[in-house]
Structures are given as C-alpha cells and as structure tokens.
Amino acid sequence: MRKTSARLLSLLSLLQARRDWPGALLAERLGISARTLRRDVDRLRELGYPVVADKGPKGGYRLDAGTRLPPLLFDDEQAVALTVALRTVGTSGADVEDGAARALATLRQVMPARLRHRIDALEVTAVGRSSSPSRDGADGGILMALGAAVRAHEELRFDYTPAYPAGAGDGRVRPPRRVQPHHLVTHGGRWYLVAWDLDRDDWRVFRADRITPRVPTGPRFTPRDLPGKDVAAFVTGRFRGSDHSAEWLCRGEVVLHRPAAAVAPHVPAGTVEELGPDRCRLTLGSWSWPALAAAFGAFDTDIEVVGPPALREAFARLARRLADAARSASASTAGQPSDG
Numbered sequence: 001m002r003k004t005s006a007r008l009l010s011l012l013s014l015l016q017a018r019r020d021w022p023g024a025l026l027a028e029r030l031g032i033s034a035r036t037l038r039r040d041v042d043r044l045r046e047l048g049y050p051v052v053a054d055k056g057p058k059g060g061y062r063l064d065a066g067t068r069l070p071p072l073l074f075d076d077e078q079a080v081a082l083t084v085a086l087r088t089v090g091t092s093g094a095d096v097e098d099g100a101a102r103a104l105a106t107l108r109q110v111m112p113a114r115l116r117h118r119i120d121a122l123e124v125t126a127v128g129r130s131s132s133p134s135r136d137g138a139d140g141g142i143l144m145a146l147g148a149a150v151r152a153h154e155e156l157r158f159d160y161t162p163a164y165p166a167g168a169g170d171g172r173v174r175p176p177r178r179v180q181p182h183h184l185v186t187h188g189g190r191w192y193l194v195a196w197d198l199d200r201d202d203w204r205v206f207r208a209d210r211i212t213p214r215v216p217t218g219p220r221f222t223p224r225d226l227p228g229k230d231v232a233a234f235v236t237g238r239f240r241g242s243d244h245s246a247e248w249l250c251r252g253e254v255v256l257h258r259p260a261a262a263v264a265p266h267v268p269a270g271t272v273e274e275l276g277p278d279r280c281r282l283t284l285g286s287w288s289w290p291a292l293a294a295a296f297g298a299f300d301t302d303i304e305v306v307g308p309p310a311l312r313e314a315f316a317r318l319a320r321r322l323a324d325a326a327r328s329a330s331a332s333t334a335g336q337p338s339d340g
Helices: 005-015 021-031 034-046 078-088 099-108 113-120 140-152 231-239 260-266 289-297 307-335
Strands: 051-054 059-065 122-128 156-160 177-187 190-197 200-206 211-214 249-255 271-276 278-284 303-307
Touching: 005 021, 005 034, 005 051, 005 059, 021 034, 034 051, 051 177, 078 099, 078 140, 099 113, 113 260, 122 140, 122 231, 140 190, 140 211, 140 231, 177 200, 177 231, 200 231, 249 289, 249 307, 260 271, 260 278, 278 289, 289 307, 303 307
Parallel strands: 122 177
Antiparallel strands: 051 059, 156 177, 156 211, 177 190, 190 200, 249 278, 249 303, 271 278
16 A cells, blocks of 8 residues: 555545545545545545545545635646746736746745756746737647747747648748747737747747747757847837837827727727717827728727828828728629519
C-alpha cells in the first residue's frame, strides 16, 4: 500500500475531478478498503478540505465548498493555464493586477522545477485592456514554445497560415518564415509575436494562432531595439497604421444627435462629451480618413462635422461611394421578376 501522504494526494485529485464519487468506486480506484477510505477522508477534513459524506447503501463522497480556501492540487496542464491567465489579467480591465502577481508567486513557489522552468519562459506584454474574451484559438503549447524562444533569444522557423486561406490557392509552396522573436504580447483579445523578419529585414507582428513552429529552433541572436523602445507603443502604432507612434494617423471630431449615455458604451478608445439630452461631441481616431468617417457613420444618426477639413472630404467621398453602390444594387435587381 502506498504511503498515506501519497494516497491523500491521489484521493484529493479524484475528488476534484468529479462532483460525486460512490464510496466503493473511490476505494477501488485507490486500492484501499472502505475503512481506510473513511480514515483518509477524515485526514483531509483535518487539513481543511470540506469532504461531504452521503450515507446509505449507495453512499459516497464529494468535495464541497467551504468557509476558507484550503491548499489546492493542480496537474501540469492546469498549472500552465493558470500561469497564462494570471500573466494576462491586466488586459481584463479589472483592478486585480497586484493580487494576480501574488497568486502567481505563490503558485510558482510550490511548482516542480520542470514546470517552473516552463512558466518562467512565458514573458507576456499586455497591450491595452479588453473587456472581451480571446477571439482566437492560440494553442497553449505554442504560446509556451514562442515564449521559450523569446526568453532564450533563439531564431524561429514557422509556417504561417494566410489571413485569407481561400484566396491563397495559387499553387505556390510558401517557405517557412525565419524570424528573431523579441516579444509575446496580448492585444484586443488576441496573442501576437513581435519579431524581426530575417527575410524581409524588418519588424513584423504575427498572430500566434496562425503560427505552426518548426523544430528545432535556430541559433541564438543578439536582441535589437524596437523603434521607440516601447513594445506597447510599437504594437499599438502598428495596428493604428504607424511604425513609430501609438497615436492614430487620423483624428476627427463630430457632433452626434444621440445622448452621450447611448454613445459612450460603444467607444472603447475615444472621447464623448455631453452637449444636451440628445446631443454629444465625439472624438475618435482611425488609420485613414474614410475609415474614420465610416466609424462615425456607424452610430446611425445625424452628424455635424466639427473637423478637420480632411474628415469632411472623407464623408463626401464615402457618401458618393455608398450612393454608387446603392444605384448599382438597384440596377442589378430592376430586371428580375417579382416573387408575386
């Protein structure tokens, strides 16, 4: 029979795996008698685990909620998942960064060396905050591999899935990308790798869910300085159409004929100023003037353009394009017979 301490850990792991356990089945899984099982359950209770016993011929055990948090037991996959969640908690918008840091330190202290080495390799930069969950299927194992390469300063080779696979069927075999990985970041609910592309001799930002690493990794490299030396500003700038600044290339201001309270929830990065019960001033940024005009138009209300002149011109161009699209749609359906 195994030592009591090892047996208790096995019992605790089983109780955490499912809600209800028949006593006979639990004893069979552990290879012990019903009497020894009862003693082990009592020992867990003494340690603070609220194990509830159901009496009767088919009685069993379950791990119930208690009045205090006892020590927990995690397998390797759970420990890695917790590490990823705690390292990226800053993007959630909740003010719990200090608690997350202390929880991660506690978790790391009790981890075996093999796991501690893996989580230490996962250095993540959270860019901005996001109230939405992750929108991609970034694999945890791939994230750990990318993090390890970043930490070790080792070149990477990987296959990269195109953004639009349906349009990529040109018969060409695309060689793997060769990069020097520098930062693993989260932005807008997605994971990205910031790397120096060796074939393009420039910085690139890759979506992690499109990366399939090839092994082994390449030689070690000397890290480079990002433009501006600020990874958060660099990544934000790339998504806003700039290489060196986190500011939008185009910023404009309008008055919307909607209450500020109705507009503000839909403006994650802008300024809303109340002008009255049914009017508000909205300032937004975008990567182009037509895109900015379209963003303002999405509020589906009357708009007064405050400025700059480039925004007024963009509204005029967008209006012409939409009118042309409407006429084209009308012309294509004019000759079709009605359903009646």
